[in-house]
Amino acid sequence: MLxxxxxxxxxxxxxxxxxxxxxxxxxxxxxxxxxxxSMAYAQLxxxxxxxGLYASFLPPMVAALFGSxxxxxxxxxxxxxxxxxxxxxxxxxxxxxxxIAYAIILxxxxxxxxxxxxxxxxxxxxxxxxxxxxxxxxxxAAIIIASSQxxxxxxxxxxxxxxxxxxxxxxxxxxxxxxxxxxxxxxALAFAIMYGLKKINPxxxxxxxxxxxxxxxxxxxxFEHNYVANLNEIHSQEAKENIAKxxxxxxxxxxxxxxxxxxxxELDKVIKEYGKNSxxxxxxxxxxxxxxxxxxxxxxxxHNYRSRLRAMKxxxxxxxxxxxxxxxxxxxxxxxxxxxxxxLKVKNKVLQTDKLLMMGGGAVVGKIPAxxxxxxxxxxxxxxxxxxxxxxxxxxxxxxxxxxSIAKAMAAKTGQRLDPNQELIGQGLANIVGSIGKSYPISxxxxxxxxNLQAGAxxxxxxxxxxxxxxxxxLFFTPLLYHLPQAVLAAVIMMAVIGLINVSGFxxxxxxxxxxxxxxxxxxxxxxxxxxxxxxxxxxxxVLSLIVxxxxxxxxxxxxxxxxxxxxxxxxxxxxxxxxxHVAAIRFDGPLFFANASYLEDKVTELMQTRPELKHILIVAxxxxxxxxSGEEALSLLVDRVRSAGCGISFAExxxxxxxxxxxxxxxxxxxxxxxxxxxxxxxxDIYYKTHTDRTGASIYECPLLSYVPx
Numbered sequence: 033m034l035x036x037x038x039x040x041x042x043x044x045x046x047x048x049x050x051x052x053x054x055x056x057x058x059x060x061x062x063x064x065x066x067x068x069x070s071m072a073y074a075q076l077x078x079x080x081x082x083x084g085l086y087a088s089f090l091p092p093m094v095a096a097l098f099g100s101x102x103x104x105x106x107x108x109x110x111x112x113x114x115x116x117x118x119x120x121x122x123x124x125x126x127x128x129x130x131x132i133a134y135a136i137i138l139x140x141x142x143x144x145x146x147x148x149x150x151x152x153x154x155x156x157x158x159x160x161x162x163x164x165x166x167x168x169x170x171x172x173a174a175i176i177i178a179s180s181q182x183x184x185x186x187x188x189x190x191x192x193x194x195x196x197x198x199x200x201x202x203x204x205x206x207x208x209x210x211x212x213x214x215x216x217x218x219x220a221l222a223f224a225i226m227y228g229l230k231k232i233n234p235x236x237x238x239x240x241x242x243x244x245x246x247x248x249x250x251x252x253x254x255f256e257h258n259y260v261a262n263l264n265e266i267h268s269q270e271a272k273e274n275i276a277k278x279x280x281x282x283x284x285x286x287x288x289x290x291x292x293x294x295x296x297x298e299l300d301k302v303i304k305e306y307g308k309n310s311x312x313x314x315x316x317x318x319x320x321x322x323x324x325x326x327x328x329x330x331x332x333x334x335h336n337y338r339s340r341l342r343a344m345k346x347x348x349x350x351x352x353x354x355x356x357x358x359x360x361x362x363x364x365x366x367x368x369x370x371x372x373x374x375x376l377k378v379k380n381k382v383l384q385t386d387k388l389l390m391m392g393g394g395a396v397v398g399k400i401p402a403x404x405x406x407x408x409x410x411x412x413x414x415x416x417x418x419x420x421x422x423x424x425x426x427x428x429x430x431x432x433x434x435x436x437s438i439a440k441a442m443a444a445k446t447g448q449r450l451d452p453n454q455e456l457i458g459q460g461l462a463n464i465v466g467s468i469g470k471s472y473p474i475s476x477x478x479x480x481x482x483x484n485l486q487a488g489a490x491x492x493x494x495x496x497x498x499x500x501x502x503x504x505x506x507l508f509f510t511p512l513l514y515h516l517p518q519a520v521l522a523a524v525i526m527m528a529v530i531g532l533i534n535v536s537g538f539x540x541x542x543x544x545x546x547x548x549x550x551x552x553x554x555x556x557x558x559x560x561x562x563x564x565x566x567x568x569x570x571x572x573x574x575v576l577s578l579i580v581x582x583x584x585x586x587x588x589x590x591x592x593x594x595x596x597x598x599x600x601x602x603x604x605x606x607x608x609x610x611x612x613x614h615v616a617a618i619r620f621d622g623p624l625f626f627a628n629a630s631y632l633e634d635k636v637t638e639l640m641q642t643r644p645e646l647k648h649i650l651i652v653a654x655x656x657x658x659x660x661x662s663g664e665e666a667l668s669l670l671v672d673r674v675r676s677a678g679c680g681i682s683f684a685e686x687x688x689x690x691x692x693x694x695x696x697x698x699x700x701x702x703x704x705x706x707x708x709x710x711x712x713x714x715x716x717x718d719i720y721y722k723t724h725t726d727r728t729g730a731s732i733y734e735c736p737l738l739s740y741v742p743x
Contacts, residue, residue, distance in 0.1 A: 039454060040097045043491035051490040058487035059497025062105050062480050064237040066092075066498060067505055069480070069528065071397065071513070072521035073108035076177060077472055078117040078126030079135060081513075081521065082400040084108050085506055087139075087471035089404070091462040093499035095476075096492030099458025100451040101439035103489050105480035105498065106462055110529050111173050112431045112475045114180075118564045119423035121192070123416070125380050134420070135472040136410045141417055141424040142473045143463030146432060150456030158429050158436070158452075164548040165573030166433060167537035168555030169566075174532035176563050181522035185219040187212025187394055189342050189378070191335050196563035210345060210373070214255060215394040218246050219519035226527050235486065239524055243516060250396060250515040257372065257393030259348070259355050263385040267358045271344055271376070278337035279382045285330045292323045338378050346374040348392060357390060395518040400510040404503065405470040426567050427473050435459055435476030442485055479528060551576045588622030590635045593652065594736040601652075601712065601737070610741040614647045614723045617716065617737060621655035624663030624690075633670050640677060647723040649674055650715055654685040659693050668699055680722070682707040684715040 035041050066088050074084030088107045095106035116135055117126065124130035149157060179200050183190060188206035193199045222242040229238035250256065263272060299316045306312055346357040347369040357374055358364065370392075377389040436452055443450045463473060484494055538556075542549025551573055559569025594609035594617075596602040603619075604611045616639055620632055640646055659667075674681040683703065686694075694700040700708070709715035716737050724735065 039100060040492060043493060054488040054490050055493040056497050058484050058489035059494035060501055061487040062484050063498045063501030064240040065480055065483055066107055068239050068243040068524055070108045072524040073110060073113040075521060076525055077113040078131060079472060081397045083472060085502060086405050086469055087466060087474050089499050089502040090469040091466040091471055091474045092495040094465045095458045095462035096495035098461050100454040102448060102491045103442045103481060103485045104439045104476045105484045106476050107474050109475045109477045110177050112427055112473050114173055114177050115427045115566055116472050118566045121564060133411060136467050136470055137416060138420050138424060139463045139471050139473045140410050140467035141420055142428050143460045145424050145428040146456050147460030150453045150460055153453050155452035155456050158433050160574060161429055161433055162577045164541045164552035165555045165577055168552040168573060169559050169570055170532050171534060172556045172559035174529040177529045178526045181525050184518045184522035185216060187215030191338060212394055215519045218517040219523045222246050222520040222523035243520060246520045247516045250517050255394045255517060256396040259390045261388045261390045265356045267356060274337050274340050275383055281330050281334045282382050285327055288323050288327050295320050341376050341378045348372055348374050397513055397516040400513055402510050404506055407468050410467050423567060426570055431475030432456055432459055438476045438478050438481045442481060547580050586627045587631055588628055591619045593617040593619055595740050597740045610736045612736045613645045615719055615737060616646055617650045617652055619652040619655055623658035624656050625660040626662035629662045629666030633666055636670060646679060648680040648719050650682050650684060650719055652684050652712060656690055657687055659690045664693055664697050664699055671703055682715055682719060684709040684712045
């Protein structure tokens with residue numbers, strides 16, 4: 033019982049100092065990869081980089097302690113990070129305090145969902161996400177993730193559009209207008225280091241080396257070059273006018289947002305008191321719609337002002353009091369500039385005219401709060417949890433599928449026994465406990481798990497060492513990460529997701545069944561088209577999979593049998609075999625239930641109409657593994673119809689549970705025990721003598737059910 037509640041107790045059976053050393057080395061090796069990766073993935077999730085570290089110090093340890101896999105490395109991963117951003121963007125601005133709070137609540141909700149699935153032994157629910165759907169989604173997600181980092185790689189800033197492809201087009205246009213070449217160089221250098229070291233020796237922590245080298249270069253060269261300017265230091269009337277109009281628009285949006293919040297609260301009260309169809313409620317709903325329309329117009333206006341300000345390029349001039357900035361193409365003659373191209377940093381909030389951030393260099397991670405986050409329960413809001421629940425369910429299933437797939441792959445190498453439900457409990461607890469430590473949703477990582485296994489991890493204690501290493505980093509080494517270029521984090525993400533692209537998965541699915549290949553391709557296209565609303569792409573795939581499943585269930589294979597040359601009864605149509613004119617042997621492949629009961633009847637009726645010399649129908653029932661009331665009723669009607677047409681009907685190789693249904697409903701007596709056979713051979717031999725006696729001079733071996741007769 034203790035081992036069930038605390039699976040980690042099994043680690044210490046036959047544990048020794050040599051295994052302890054292996055776990056320690058593996059844990060530290062994984063931490064060297066995890067620390068830079070987690071910061072990159074946090075930004076992919078729309079959070080400040082250091083939240084990746086917060087998601088890396090409790091979850092790896094908890095998931096290892098309560099999961100079933102001893103080598104699975106848990107923490108921030110690309111797909112779950114992307115899903116987190118996609119889930120929360122409709123609710124709050126990325127990086128804002130509200131966004132961070134929602135991300136923590138989402139982690140808790142995901143954890144509860146996974147934990148409950150594990151406790152209730154419902155791990156099989158993950159099968160609703162079929163392999164073709166996951167393959168299509170994963171390939172699309174990899175492209176979305178990689179392309180979402182292009183703005184950081186080129187050093188440009190754009191607003192996100194309604195669709196991801198529109199955002200990428202904005203990035204391309206901005207990059208053509210202006211690319212910050214030092215930023216692009218940093219990204220390219222990181223790519224070269226990671227790719228080169230991976231080829232030379234996969235054991236070298238290539239991500240860490242890339243981070244260390246580029247951070248040093250950034251620090252030594254003054255890669256980040258910012259200046260906090262006053263509006264009077266900017267000598268551009270156009271810029272001043274746009275700043276004023278932008279601020280005015282943002283304040284108007286904030287005012288409308290406050291009115292919307294007040295009206296929403298008032299609407300809740302009115303609905304409780306008078307009902308949702310009351311005149312007062314309808315009036316408030318109308319006012320809310322008007323506010324929504326006005327806000328959308330103002331947001332579009334703010335986007336236009338923000339785009340204009342971001343597109344402006346300035347030349348910096350050093351003065352006795354600091355700096356002054358002139359439009360790059362309108363610098364007064366005789367004025368010497370510093371040679372840099374300066375841009376105004378514009379976010380989705382009011383610009384403080386006495387603290388305008390001018391950027392003359394590249395973007396870096398910046399200041400990371402030293403120390404561990406305060407441990408506290410997330411601030412729960414029922415309405416927010418209900419909004420997040422559909423996304424939490426999808427993230428839970430996707431994250432678990434990723435984790436269990438990795439764990440199974442490693443278990444195949446180590447021979448370890450896996451318990452999917454225990455793994456759900458471990459992942460669920462990791463998300464729950466992680467949310468208390470300000471984590472966003474996490475899952476098992478393929479790349480870090482591979483590193484863990486290659487480094488010789490024996491037990492989950494390696495993940496405990498990983499967590500300890502992250503804690504040490506948070507306590508003592510965060511100042512060293514200040515100058516880490518954002519372009520390098522973008523390169524880290526892009527390198528990591530290259531492995532997610534799997535074109536052969538589409539080909540494999542198509543070869544297995546054409547419709548599986550089609551579902552995979554449609555899921556891929558829909559995920560790309562609907563991005564950033566990734567849940568829609570998954571739902572399209574799931575619905576298509578269910579439609580195919582229902583169609584196949586409603587129309588199972590009804591095979592007409594004849595003797596094959598290998599002396600086995602096989603599908604006559606598939607193998608081009610001649611069928612007996614007097615006896616039809618039919619095999620029904622699938623459970624006989626309400627959705628397909630009439631299909632069997634239709635097939636038998638069709639057979640009787642096309643074969644006028646038919647004397648007997650033998651239903652080979654070894655494929656019928658279950659039968660409900662509708663199936664039993666259909667069989668009863670079929671027996672009546674066949675016999676009323678002057679044909680005989682028999683059954684062979686019935687399953688025990690089907691026989692039990694027949695006996696309970698008295699269908700067994702109706703069919704007659706003499707017409708029910710335990711073995712197919714006995715049935716064919718007996719029926720042959722009943723149906724072929726009128727044929728003069730016929731040999732027993734001429735019947736296609738007894739000997740091979742090609743068409």
